[in-house]
Amino acid sequence: MNDILQGLARAAKLVVTLNADLVEITLLSLQVSLGAAVIGSAIGLPLGAWLAINRFPARRMVIALLNALMGLPPVVVGLFVYVLFSRSGPLGVLGLLFTPTAMVIAQVIIITPIIASVAHQAIRELWADYHDLLISLETTHSQRIATLLWDGRRALMTASLAGFGRGIGEVGAIMIVGGNIDHATRVLTTAIALETGKGEFDMALALGFVLIGLAIAVNLTLHMLSRTERGSRW
């Protein structure tokens, strides 16, 4: 209990004094996980919509696979990306290992199935309502997808935020591909793991509180920008 109070006090102190190291790792956390959420959404949202409106033989199989991939263990994804980008691996020449770019790639792999699965579910229900209308208007496939994505945008924001949430709290993959290098690839979650290893529980908890605060701030900002949950709007 004492550790928790000390952690809260330390978190408050770090935030109020705008501790330079804290600002640096917080910004990198944001850069990596927001980047991954944007790229993951660009892939996952259209994929989810496409799966909702198309009928093909292996559809059930693909959807089941996508749902299963939501449970991908980050450590395995991290190891996979590490082996791919290691100097001895197939993409080693790019020199991307232990950079924020590699961390974004790993997180895109982790969160895209989540974004696509949630998007698919939301769009499927919308498609049931829009089916007759869009068919009778003789819309093309891409027009249908665009319409559904736009009209379902609020539910889809939840899909993207779920992906962001998984990314910002993830430590297993980015620890391996980022390496937790001070002033280069250290983010909030890997710093928390490091402080825990040192037995500095109050500092680890302080960073944890900052992480939770950051996640809340990002979600609130997006909701405000997209004007959801306001007054009589649904």
Add this chain to the structure above:
Amino acid sequence: MTFKTLLAAALSAVFAVAAQAQDMKMSVTTSFANSGLADVLLPEIKKDTGINVQLLIVGTGQALKLGAQGDVDAVLVHAKAAELAWLAEGNGTHRREIMYNDFIFVGPSDDPAGVAKADRATDALSAIAEAKAPFVSRGDNSGTHKMELRLWDAAGIAPQGDWYRAVGQGMGAALNTASGMNAYLMSDRASWLKFANKGDLKLVYEGDPILFNQYAYMPVNPTKHPHAKNDLANTLEAWLVSDRAKELIDGYTLNGEKLFTFNATVD
């Protein structure tokens, strides 16, 4: 090849993370970083040589693996047998001893197995095994883990049973586990002194010469990995064996205790 070049250009344009010329990567053991010595040495290295050393803090097993894969430019570890095997595979150019510290045994303050009375480190392990007192092992193929296994072997004991808990994690996590279970464990002195969650644990045994812990520096072989920054690795080595390094390493204390002893030979 064109695809790869394009991809690289596109990705680095997006994130602008092009590495600077003077950055080099070194994989080091957790004890080097957790002891706080890295925080003292790195700024001085940067000031004197202009090299920004980026540390990958991992166990010795993983540190050597990163070097063998060419993902770092040099390694600083402590497991002589594994280091020599690593060199024999052509992964590095040579091995340079830099400094040493020692391993200690930590355990519950009431010392139920009576480890403090042991004459030798192997006797201490025998006492723990006989009492079946909880013992936390790193179990992660690190330098500390290899040393622990060598000691069990020397004591003629194959540790197994409920009391022997291999956590498969770094020094810090192992110390946290031991603190939570009030168990015995072997740690390097530096990590123990710096550790902030001691709980009921205290130092119960130290001083056997067998517990000597040598740190060695090895640059990654540029013939095997042409991109490895061998010139920077050599500059760093020259600094690590310099009088300036000797002064800083020997002068680093924590709670009044000296943590590392410089013992590089200058040729």
